[in-house]
Amino acid sequence: MFDIVERRSDSYRQLVPGPVQSIERAAAILRLLARGSGRLGVGEIANSLGLAKGTAHGILRTLHRVGFVEQDGATGKYQLGAALLHLGTSYLDVNELRSRAINWADALAARSGEAVRIGAPLDGKVLVVHHVFRPDDTLQTLDVGTLLPLHATAMGKVLLAYDTDLAAATNRTELDTFTRRTLTTPKALSRALTTVREAGWASEAEESVRGQASIAAPISSYGGLVVGAIGVSGAVERICTASGEPEPALVSYVRDAARAVSRDLGATRW
Amino acid sequence: MFDIVERRSDSYRQLVPGPVQSIERAAAILRLLARGSGRLGVGEIANSLGLAKGTAHGILRTLHRVGFVEQDGATGKYQLGAALLHLGTSYLDVNELRSRAINWADALAARSGEAVRIGAPLDGKVLVVHHVFRPDDTLQTLDVGTLLPLHATAMGKVLLAYDTDLAAATNRTELDTFTRRTLTTPKALSRALTTVREAGWASEAEESVRGQASIAAPISSYGGLVVGAIGVSGAVERICTASGEPEPALVSYVRDAARAVSRDLGATRW
DNA sequence: ACCGCCGGTCGACAATGTCGAACGCTGATT
DNA sequence: AATCAGCGTTCGACATTGTCGACCGGCGGT
Numbered sequence: 001m002f003d004i005v006e007r008r009s010d011s012y013r014q015l016v017p018g019p020v021q022s023i024e025r026a027a028a029i030l031r032l033l034a035r036g037s038g039r040l041g042v043g044e045i046a047n048s049l050g051l052a053k054g055t056a057h058g059i060l061r062t063l064h065r066v067g068f069v070e071q072d073g074a075t076g077k078y079q080l081g082a083a084l085l086h087l088g089t090s091y092l093d094v095n096e097l098r099s100r101a102i103n104w105a106d107a108l109a110a111r112s113g114e115a116v117r118i119g120a121p122l123d124g125k126v127l128v129v130h131h132v133f134r135p136d137d138t139l140q141t142l143d144v145g146t147l148l149p150l151h152a153t154a155m156g157k158v159l160l161a162y163d164t165d166l167a168a169a170t171n172r173t174e175l176d177t178f179t180r181r182t183l184t185t186p187k188a189l190s191r192a193l194t195t196v197r198e199a200g201w202a203s204e205a206e207e208s209v210r211g212q213a214s215i216a217a218p219i220s221s222y223g224g225l226v227v228g229a230i231g232v233s234g235a236v237e238r239i240c241t242a243s244g245e246p247e248p249a250l251v252s253y254v255r256d257a258a259r260a261v262s263r264d265l266g267a268t269r270w
Numbered sequence: 271m272f273d274i275v276e277r278r279s280d281s282y283r284q285l286v287p288g289p290v291q292s293i294e295r296a297a298a299i300l301r302l303l304a305r306g307s308g309r310l311g312v313g314e315i316a317n318s319l320g321l322a323k324g325t326a327h328g329i330l331r332t333l334h335r336v337g338f339v340e341q342d343g344a345t346g347k348y349q350l351g352a353a354l355l356h357l358g359t360s361y362l363d364v365n366e367l368r369s370r371a372i373n374w375a376d377a378l379a380a381r382s383g384e385a386v387r388i389g390a391p392l393d394g395k396v397l398v399v400h401h402v403f404r405p406d407d408t409l410q411t412l413d414v415g416t417l418l419p420l421h422a423t424a425m426g427k428v429l430l431a432y433d434t435d436l437a438a439a440t441n442r443t444e445l446d447t448f449t450r451r452t453l454t455t456p457k458a459l460s461r462a463l464t465t466v467r468e469a470g471w472a473s474e475a476e477e478s479v480r481g482q483a484s485i486a487a488p489i490s491s492y493g494g495l496v497v498g499a500i501g502v503s504g505a506v507e508r509i510c511t512a513s514g515e516p517e518p519a520l521v522s523y524v525r526d527a528a529r530a531v532s533r534d535l536g537a538t539r540w
Numbered sequence: 541a542c543c544g545c546c547g548g549t550c551g552a553c554a555a556t557g558t559c560g561a562a563c564g565c566t567g568a569t570t
Numbered sequence: 571a572a573t574c575a576g577c578g579t580t581c582g583a584c585a586t587t588g589t590c591g592a593c594c595g596g597c598g599g600t
Contacts, residue, residue: 019332020557022588023296027336031353034360042547052590057548059588062289066297067393076547080361082392083301085399088358089415090304091350106409122352123337129355142412145359290588292557312578322559327579329557346578 025049026059030068030080039077088145097219097228098129100264105132105230108257112250114232114239115140116257118219119148119155121166124173126156126229134234149208151175151189152182154216155229157202161193162218162226181207201255203246205236213239215246217258221265230258295319296329300338300350309347358415367489367498368399370534375402375500378527382520384502384509385410386527388489389418389425391436394443396426396499404504419478421445421459422452424486425499427472431463432488432496451477471525473516475506483509485516487528491535500528 028049033040046056060078063069067083092098101118109116109132118130125147133140150156150170160167167190175184183189196202205213216231231254232239240246298319303310316326330348333339337353362368371388379386379402388400395417403410420426420440430437437460445454453459466472475483486501501524502509510516 019335020292020296020328021555022290022292022557023329023332024336026290026293026296027333027338027353030357034357038364043545053547054549054591055589058290059293061548062293063297065289066294068297079364080357082361082365082390082397082399083297084354085358085361085415086392086397086417087300087304087350088355088361091352091355091358092415094308094349095352120352122356127352127356129352136406142414144412145355147356291586292588311576313576323578324560324580325558331579341578 022059025051025055026063026068029056029059029063030084033069033078033080039072039075039079041075041077045078092129092144095129097261097265101219101228101230101261102130104257104260104264105130108230108232108253109133109135112232112253114234114250116230116232117143117155118228118230119153119159119216120228121150121159121163122147124150124166124169126150126153126159129228149176149178152178152204152208154202154204154214154231154233157192157196157204158216158218158229158231159226160189161196161202162220167193178208179206179210181205183207201251201258202231203239203251205240205244205246211236213246215239215250215254217255218262219258219265220262227265230254230261292329295321295325296333296338299326299329299333300354303339303348303350309342309345309349311345311347315348362399362414365399367531367535371489371498371500371531372400374527374530374534375400378500378502378523379403379405382502382523384504384520386500386502387413387425388498388500389423389429389486390498391420391429391433392417394420394436394439396420396423396429399498419446419448422448422474422478424472424474424484424501424503427462427466427474428486428488428499428501429496430459431466431472432490437463448478449476449480451475453477471521471528472501473509473521475510475514475516481506483516485509485520485524487525488532489528489535490532497535500524500531 029045032045032048042053042057042060045051045060046053049056060069063081064071064078067081069078070081071078097120098118105116105118113135115134116132117128119126119128121127126149128143128146128148131142131144148156150160150166160170170189171186175186175189176182177184183192201215201217203213203215212233213236214231214233216229218226219228219230221227232250239250299315302315302318312323312327312330315321315330316323319326330339333351334341334348337351339348340351341348367390368388375386375388383405385404386402387398389396389398391397396419398413398416398418401412401414418426420430420436430440440459441456445456445459446452447454453462471485471487473483473485482503483506484501484503486499488496489498489500491497502520509520
């Protein structure tokens with residue numbers, strides 16, 4: 001009688017029954033292509049994942065058939081495929097957090113006059129699931145689907161402050177430096193998170209991008225579980241007062257919006 | 271010595287070496303979830319795909335591990351996962367058509383005063399890969415990632431007119447009816463496509479949505495191969511003249527933009 | 541014309557994914 | 571209350587299926 005751990009003798013040992021190996025590999029290839037921001041060859045992919053070239057090719061051939069990757073006719077290299085775009089936006093349709101928050105986000109943008117974003121944790125980052133442009137302004141690029149760092153954004157700090165698992169995982173990884181203001185030491189970050197927990201909201205000024213600041217508050221669901229964050233972001237001189245503190249009016253707008261969304265999601269107390 | 275056709279004794283027989291079965295099934299599940307616009311249970315999925323329930327569960331478990339699907343804690347049903355959103359938008363970054371067209375799309379929106387969309391064929395539909403809102407107007411929903419019908423949109427007609435394979439495939443399927451004006455017979459459609467080929471652009475008025483009209487022109491790449499379409503869409507009374515014809519000025523704006531993008535992509539003649 | 545690198549193919553092996561029955565649970569029905 | 575049906579999930583045995591590594595042919599730099 002074989003135990004699962006013995007049957008799946010790979011590097012990662014799980015208590016759950018065996019995952020389908022080839023699908024995990026396919027997913028790894030897709031993530032690799034997404035990260036590498038460009039075309040990759042079969043050899044590079046096989047090396048990065050420790051696969052035989054033939055194996056990698058077989059998976060890529062299949063991913064190509066289903067439209068998840070495309071192949072550059074000239075160089076033979078692979079890149080992400082169009083089918084993923086549709087799947088990605090289909091996800092937005094079923095995302096409950098987004099659909100509940102969407103109306104409140106519009107209102108928050110109108111009241112605050114700033115760009116509003118809603119984020120959820122994904123894989124040690126903040127995934128932007130909704131984005132409302134700053135009202136009546138120039139061209140802005142939509143960053144729905146973008147991954148933001150946890151430790152250098154207001155939304156990320158909120159998520160970290162209320163998710164100890166996430167915070168623990170972050171403690172084990174390097175904190176990237178984006179600007180001079182970025183919190184790069186675990187100590188500074190954990191101190192900031194304590195402040196966030198006490199205040200019930202987070203802010204950040206030029207910790208991620210120079211000249212930009214943001215304010216965010218947690219969105220909770222049943223049982224007070226924090227499932228996401230909503231916040232405003234914009235030029236630091238509009239988000240913060242002359243003394244460098246976050247504009248109190250903006251803070252209360254954001255907190256009101258977060259409470260409203262949480263209530264919609266079924267949270268009983270906030 | 272086994273031939274490939276014998277080795278892969280499934281319903282679809284290919285001349286190419288065997289695709290990875292489990293990955294194809296995983297992709298089918300994801301497409302099913304995207305189509306079904308909601309949560310699906312293991313049983314439903316297994317039935318729809320003709321799989322054993324246990325098999326479907328194993329695949330879903332793996333997709334869950336990699337974040338491609340999420341599971342509703344209460345009902346146990348599955349839906350698309352957040353990781354797909356990031357992959358989808360990562361695709362936009364590497365999509366050459368989009369990155370080349372993006373500047374021209376802005377210019378076209380400014381000149382025409384209408385919403386601009388860029389589309390590429392995907393799986394018998396038109397995938398919207400870029401969308402510029404109508405200048406200075408109310409809230410509009412971004413439909414990047416949406417799939418539009420081929421036969422009822424100007425962009426779709428353009429793609430059909432210059433891709434005989436696509437047109438042949440469409441001939442074999444039912445033409446959905448959206449409005450009274452929708453071309454539903456193969457004969458009417460193929461006549462329209464002939465006109466498109468002669469004119470070099472396509473238009474449509476209330477064939478897809480009542481009160482909406484659109485104009486589009488083909489984007490070609492190396493060797494004149496049509497790889498996408500760019501077009502404007504908006505209220506029929508703005509897109510068309512009083513006599514019901516597409517506004518000539520808009521047509522030339524669209525055609526100019528399409529030529530410009532094609533030139534950027536390396537097309538030698540247009 | 542050489543060499544090295546690339547993407548792609550091939551055949552053999554056994555590791556691996558699949559199947560179908562069985563489990564425990566929840567919620568509706570009787 | 572007891573029953574039942576349906577759900578998601580687990581399990582073990584089987585052979586199908588994915589993987590490996592060597593090999594092929596073409597391209598580009600040397």
